[in-house]
Amino acid sequence: MPGTNSFDDVKATIVQTRRISSDVSIITLNCPSVAATAKPGNFVNVKVNSSTQPLLRRPFSIHNVQGNHIEIMVKSIGCGTALFCDSQEGSTVMTLGPLGTCFNITDYDFKTAILVSGGIGTAPMLFLERTLAAQGKKVINLIGGRTKEDLLAQNLSNCRFATDDGSTGLKGTVVDLLRNELTDIEKEGPIKLFACGPNPMLKAVAKFCNERHIACDVSLESVMGCGIGICYGCSVEINTPDGGIRTILLCREGPVIDAKLLVV
Ligand SMILES: Cc1cc2nc3c(=O)[nH]c(=O)nc-3n(C[C@H](O)[C@H](O)[C@H](O)COP(=O)(O)OP(=O)(O)OC[C@H]3O[C@@H](n4cnc5c(N)ncnc54)[C@H](O)[C@@H]3O)c2cc1C
Numbered sequence: 001m002p003g004t005n006s007f008d009d010v011k012a013t014i015v016q017t018r019r020i021s022s023d024v025s026i027i028t029l030n031c032p033s034v035a036a037t038a039k040p041g042n043f044v045n046v047k048v049n050s051s052t053q054p055l056l057r058r059p060f061s062i063h064n065v066q067g068n069h070i071e072i073m074v075k076s077i078g079c080g081t082a083l084f085c086d087s088q089e090g091s092t093v094m095t096l097g098p099l100g101t102c103f104n105i106t107d108y109d110f111k112t113a114i115l116v117s118g119g120i121g122t123a124p125m126l127f128l129e130r131t132l133a134a135q136g137k138k139v140i141n142l143i144g145g146r147t148k149e150d151l152l153a154q155n156l157s158n159c160r161f162a163t164d165d166g167s168t169g170l171k172g173t174v175v176d177l178l179r180n181e182l183t184d185i186e187k188e189g190p191i192k193l194f195a196c197g198p199n200p201m202l203k204a205v206a207k208f209c210n211e212r213h214i215a216c217d218v219s220l221e222s223v224m225g226c227g228i229g230i231c232y233g234c235s236v237e238i239n240t241p242d243g244g245i246r247t248i249l250l251c252r253e254g255p256v257i258d259a260k261l262l263v264v
Pocket residue numbers: 043054058059060061062072073074075076077078079080081082120123124220221222223224255
């Protein structure tokens with residue numbers, strides 16, 4: 001669902017950084033213009049420090065919105081994310097957003113939303129869950145990871161888990177968990193799925209949903225540069241309704257797309 005993208009670049013103050021695991025932090029930014037217009041699934045493109053290293057901004061989903069603040073859940077995997085996680089409270093970062101498409105929560109009248117996520121893909125689910133709950137939807141979180149340390153269920157409700165090593169929840173993938181849980185959930189009325197995680201996981205979720213004609217949005221990842229359609233660094237192939245393939249810029253026509261469009 002297209003967002004109301006604003007390309008304002010604002011100086012956001014880091015209000016708090018809170019480490020929630022060995023490599024994941026929640027960073028709170030005072031960023032009123034983004035907080036006022038963000039929708040679940042949108043992202044921000046952050047210049048994580050003022051030096052030229054790293055040169056490019058880094059994209060992050062909006063994890064939560066509270067008043068003038070946005071929260072970002074950041075997993076440290078390289079130089080940009082490590083610098084961001086180590087930021088001092090009170091310092092500022094240039095923040096562009098909200099960017100990209102958002103989850104489509106109004107396309108049809110579903111009763112239950114199933115939020116399927118893996119690893120750091122759980123980051124956008126808190127904002128989505130709270131928005132759905134405010135609209136009276138029932139929300140169920142299905143969360144997967146390689147091991148229990150990868151599960152990031154901070155503040156989410158109604159969570160069920162799958163881990164590759166069986167250390168928490170079902171031993172298997174989050175799609176195995178979805179298959180197990182679906183029959184009971186479907187008895188309660190119409191459902192829609194919302195998924196975010198590694199692209200192979202999203203392809204498996206999309207294939208599962210498309211075969212069963214279940215409505216599903218997926219939030220994809222790609223390496224990004226500008227975040228606003230200038231650098232062409234985020235091109236991704238998607239299906240067209242007439243059976244063809246076309247290329248989109250994920251920062252403009254994504255990261256959230258209808259699962260039927262994902263090339264699996
Ligand atoms: C729309 C969108 C939303 C995102 N939301 C979040 C979020 O909420 N929280 C979060 O922690 N991360 C999120 N990411 C991923 C995050 O942007 C990358 O982890 C970050 O850019 C890596 O920067 P770095 O300098 O630390 O790593 P680098 O040093 O640039 O790279 C380290 C390694 O990670 C790989 N890598 C870099 N970027 C990505 C990527 N986008 N996907 C997969 N592998 C990558 C590189 O190829 C390299 O192997 C999101 C990405 C996108 C596109």
